[in-house]
Amino acid sequence: MYTDLEALLYQAENHYLTPSDLQTFRGVATELQQRLALYEKLRELESDLFEALALQLQSACADASPAHLTQVLQHWILAFRYSAMAMLLNQPQFLQRRLLEWLTDIVQVHQMGAVETTASNLLLTLLVNRLSPEQIDLVRPYLDQARTTLLHPEVADLGTLEEVRA
């Protein structure tokens, strides 16, 4: 989970941790507390955050249909939840493997690049207004990872399995 801790535990098979190792351990433990507190805060914020995002997205992308906006919101609820967990675990690979590897192509196929970008920007702005700068520093790398990976050039719509069968 925490590579720093894992490395320490691996090295400390037959000896006590050195003072500098213990300092690293304390640092990681303190950071874990901060991450846990932030995770709880993100969970509590989720409902208000996405209600606000939905309203702002509807006015910013008035041309988009409610179905499309709902789909985009779903993508960013997913990205938000998996980013929160990846932040807690301090593990970018969690976000990559459990969500982004699977979701990226789906987002691209929906051809909603502009709405996706607007949603991600609004989400970030809403978060910045609700979290402290230290908290933003903790979660931002994961949200940026999601934004960078998901907002790729669009590809053609493939339809549904039933349509292809027909």
Place this chain on the structure above:
Amino acid sequence: MINVSELLAAPYLPGNYFAPDAYVQGDYESGLIENRVGARLLAMPDTLLQALYAGLAEEVGPSAGMVLFQCGYWWGKSFYRRFQAEVSDYYQQPLAQMEMAAFLQCFKQCWRTHGWGDVEVDLDYSAQGFLVVKLQHSAFAQASPDLNRPSCFTEAGLLSAFFSQLTGRDLHCIQTACETLGDDCNFFVLGLRDRVKMAEAWLEEAHDHVTVMERLCQSQPLS
């Protein structure tokens, strides 16, 4: 008006079901590996695959390919059943109603997580009645002896059964490019048996995948 509370109230929001760290669970003590719903998985070492190829070549000679295709076909039937059940259950919708992009992503992730290589389904020829599957880093190709012809028989059988069950049509599968022949990747073409069978003669004449596809698209079904 978007109902956000309904979106957030879902018991869970599905992600990548086949993420390797979530899908494959192992127990060092018992030496067992299982998937996330508790079904047993079988690890096939290179040595076993090589022994299968060598043993079949010894026992049945030139029919080894047909035997492996049939093995793949039966395997594909069970594989489709499990895939369909697990994916429908996890994503809370029947496979047929899944968005195509989501289905293709699941298929790709599933293939990769099982260690069978990187698979991509190309729907560009669907209007002509063909489905092309591109496969890279195939474990079966790597273990195969050099047969001087496409040799991913197991995968061809597996794909044939899988897509036959998925589409409800009897689809045959022919391999048109193979990593064992020095190609960059393996290509498989799926279609109705009468139409796709025509490719066998062109492959015998050593035509490449692109040429075979051109000819298949221009061809008429055998009467």
